[in-house]
Amino acid sequence: MRYSIGQVAKKLGLTTHTIRYYDKEGLLPFVRKGSSGARVFLDEDVDWLLIVECLKGTGMPLKEIKKYIQLCQQGDQTLQTRLEMFKKQKVKIEEQMVILNQYMEKINFKIAYYDDAVKHGSDNIYTRNKWLAKERERVFGHK
Amino acid sequence: MRYSIGQVAKKLGLTTHTIRYYDKEGLLPFVRKGSSGARVFLDEDVDWLLIVECLKGTGMPLKEIKKYIQLCQQGDQTLQTRLEMFKKQKVKIEEQMVILNQYMEKINFKIAYYDDAVKHGSDNIYTRNKWLAKERERVFGHK
DNA sequence: TCTTGACTTAGAGTAATCTCTAACAAATAT
DNA sequence: ATATTTGTTAGAGATTACTCTAAGTCAAGA
DSSP states (O other): OOOOEEEEEEEEHHHHHHHHHHTTTOOOOOOEEEEEOEEEEEHHHHHHHHHHHHHHHOHHHHHHHHHHHHHHHOOOGGGGHHHHHHHHHHHHHHHHHHHHHHHHHHHHHHHHHHHHHHHHOOOTTTOOOOHHHHHHHOOOOOO | EOOOOOHHHHHHHHOHHHHHHHTTTTTTTEEETTTTEEEEEEEHHHHHHHHHHHHHHHOOOOOHHHHHHHHHHHOGGHHHHHHHHHHHHHHHHHHHHHHHHHHHHEEEEEHHHHHHHHTSSSSSOOOTTTHHHHHHHHHHHHO
16 A cells, blocks of 8 residues: 555554654665655654654654664664664563553552542541552552 | 652652753742742642643643643633543543553564564564564554 | 862753745636 | 646754752861
8 A cells, every 4th residue: 555644644643744844864774756756755754763663652762763763774683782772672661561550550549539529528638538648558568 | 749850759759850941931830938938848739740741741731731720720711621632631641541451462463473572582473473474464554 | 189070040042843834736616 | 738646855843851060158077
């Protein structure tokens, strides 16, 4: 399949501005241009943008993503390096999942807290709700 | 317990610059100052910073975090609003977990891909490894 | 007392990532 | 044939969140 920049933008929830910006920054060196000068995206280009999104979404700056694509362009001698890069990124995602679960505990605590507060119409909770007081100690880790 | 800005910074892995910046932006209105003008942090202030970190880490901009603290200062009449804010944030975290799992699938695919590529010393993989070709279709969703 | 280190403020500077504008070309719809 | 949509470029501007500097205060240790 062939896609215009607008179609790709819609598909991935980006703006055309953003995609052109990525291109300008050297993140899309594979994208060819048609006779009129417009970018033509193939399925593999869309896949590549999905990987860019994935790396960016797990905290890799565009500069480093660019370094990865440069590795790709250097051929088979960089295969090992690329493998290691993805393994590192996997560890990073695992760490993010741990952190996200910790955030979830804090948010769940706050929801329990405000549930109780709304029910009683005030937020001096710890005196009447000993379970919440315990939870607070557990989630925030002190006292 | 009482903490100086430097102690809090160390505890939370922030810089003192960042904490002062948060204060300047109105994110720490509870923090009192001692006789010499230095900020004095109590355990509850550290908890509050942990919540700031949690909201920021799940994509809430500092401006919105500030709005939440303003709700807190308006007293019991905003308890319901605050509860709803945290419920929304919980949904957001759940969405992020889904996305993170999708990223993980893509990364795992890439690791399997480069594992195979390194083993064979080249990356024209799909012709010889039909499982990877199938995985690619599943993970990237096309063709 | 002197020095060291941690704190204060106001405000300038920086990095990353867009986001938009202007001016124009090409393709498509009526 | 004309109007609309979609594309192009170069480059300016915006946003967020720091990050650092300068100039100074204050408290504790040698």
